[in-house]
Amino acid sequence: MSIEIKVLGPGCARCKQLYSEAERAIAQLAAPATLIKVEDIKEIMAYKILATPALVINGEVKSAGRIPNAGEIASWLATTAIKQ
Amino acid sequence: MAADGNLAAIEISTKRTRSANKPIWLSGIFFVLGIALWWLVYSHLLSAATWLTSSLLRLDARTHVGAAVQFFTFEVPKVLMLLALVVFGVGIIRSFFTPERTRAILAGKRESTGNALASLLGVVTPFCSCSAVPLFIGFVTTGVPLGVTFSFLIAAPMINEVALVLLFGLFGWRVAAIYAGTGLAIAMVAGWTIGRLKLERFVEPWVYQMESGPSTVPDGPMSWSTRTQMGFEAVRDIVGRVWLYVVAGIAVGAGIHGYVPENFMAHIMGKGAWWSVPLAVLIGVPMYSNAAGIIPVVQALLGKGAALGTVLAFMMSVIGLSLPETIILRKVLRPQLIAVFVAVVGAGILLVGYLFNVLM
Numbered sequence: 001m002s003i004e005i006k007v008l009g010p011g012c013a014r015c016k017q018l019y020s021e022a023e024r025a026i027a028q029l030a031a032p033a034t035l036i037k038v039e040d041i042k043e044i045m046a047y048k049i050l051a052t053p054a055l056v057i058n059g060e061v062k063s064a065g066r067i068p069n070a071g072e073i074a075s076w077l078a079t080t081a082i083k084q
Numbered sequence: 085m086a087a088d089g090n091l092a093a094i095e096i097s098t099k100r101t102r103s104a105n106k107p108i109w110l111s112g113i114f115f116v117l118g119i120a121l122w123w124l125v126y127s128h129l130l131s132a133a134t135w136l137t138s139s140l141l142r143l144d145a146r147t148h149v150g151a152a153v154q155f156f157t158f159e160v161p162k163v164l165m166l167l168a169l170v171v172f173g174v175g176i177i178r179s180f181f182t183p184e185r186t187r188a189i190l191a192g193k194r195e196s197t198g199n200a201l202a203s204l205l206g207v208v209t210p211f212c213s214c215s216a217v218p219l220f221i222g223f224v225t226t227g228v229p230l231g232v233t234f235s236f237l238i239a240a241p242m243i244n245e246v247a248l249v250l251l252f253g254l255f256g257w258r259v260a261a262i263y264a265g266t267g268l269a270i271a272m273v274a275g276w277t278i279g280r281l282k283l284e285r286f287v288e289p290w291v292y293q294m295e296s297g298p299s300t301v302p303d304g305p306m307s308w309s310t311r312t313q314m315g316f317e318a319v320r321d322i323v324g325r326v327w328l329y330v331v332a333g334i335a336v337g338a339g340i341h342g343y344v345p346e347n348f349m350a351h352i353m354g355k356g357a358w359w360s361v362p363l364a365v366l367i368g369v370p371m372y373s374n375a376a377g378i379i380p381v382v383q384a385l386l387g388k389g390a391a392l393g394t395v396l397a398f399m400m401s402v403i404g405l406s407l408p409e410t411i412i413l414r415k416v417l418r419p420q421l422i423a424v425f426v427a428v429v430g431a432g433i434l435l436v437g438y439l440f441n442v443l444m
Binding site: 009010012014041042044045046047048049050051052054060061062063064065 | 182183184187210211212214215217218219221222223290294295296297298299300301302415
């Protein structure tokens, strides 16, 4: 089954940083995941976050306003995968 | 799922970090030792700079070059060390104040109390101007009044730890306290005024149509090791971003220190010139710099006879009223409301500038 990861943010430097951390996490796990960048503010606000960048895995907000490192993201991916 | 091996590896590595966590008393000892070491180095910076200038480089501190070199070699490590310590502390404090918790406190608050609370929380809640839009929407759609939201948005960038550290380090605690106090007052009064003016119609209509609701961001209890880690991350992030500006700013300061004659600025930016405060604000608003870059220049201005009120007004308008932030806010605010926002905050800054030129 595939995992869908979204990076929410209006394209700021910190959003790009989060995106590359997510990329590294996917590479670490060799996980079948798709990574999507969401830059539209209305779409971002649908997740009811207060700070960007935010990370969403399969529709669930995992972090907002900070940049979790690849290891942390990988462990979320792993838990999501186990649930599936 | 093909990644079973990897999953196991992750589990092992999580376990390892857990067992690697030192007992709390050991961390406490490391903390105290770290602070002691910091203080030891910090208290010897002046003698080190003097030794470097007079003994090693054989410069006379009474000459222009000597004064400039000594100023530079003392101020750079001093300011950077202060900055690292305070950013670390603030990073830990901020781990207690998430934007979600701040919103929960502010939702449904009445105006005056709300404005005061929002300004204070603006100081301690982690905030980056790139998050201004989600924060604005998240606040106004869940019952935080518009004026209260503005108090937060004004205080958050204006009173930041970098500005306070640099003011404290370079001018002493009184100037830092004046800056923080008047900055808070501006945020409270300006936000209250915007609330009184009933400007909700100048918020882009789609904002209020957004579906609102409590945040879904996980907000569990945090361990002290996570908080300390956040403190270190803040140091790496902020000091990494601003150190170059600090060095460059102090270099400019050193240049003025050694070479520009005393009272050179007194004519242009001194108390006598009534137009100096509005001019400082007019120059300051379109300028965008972080607090670190601007303060050493400010120091040189003050040292050479510019009036404190004028300099404070200049600094506040550079940091507190930034063009990029107003451009970002344009996504959710109509131009009329942005104009009111800039005018009200600008007026507050002018008032502070004049007040201190008269008082001090």
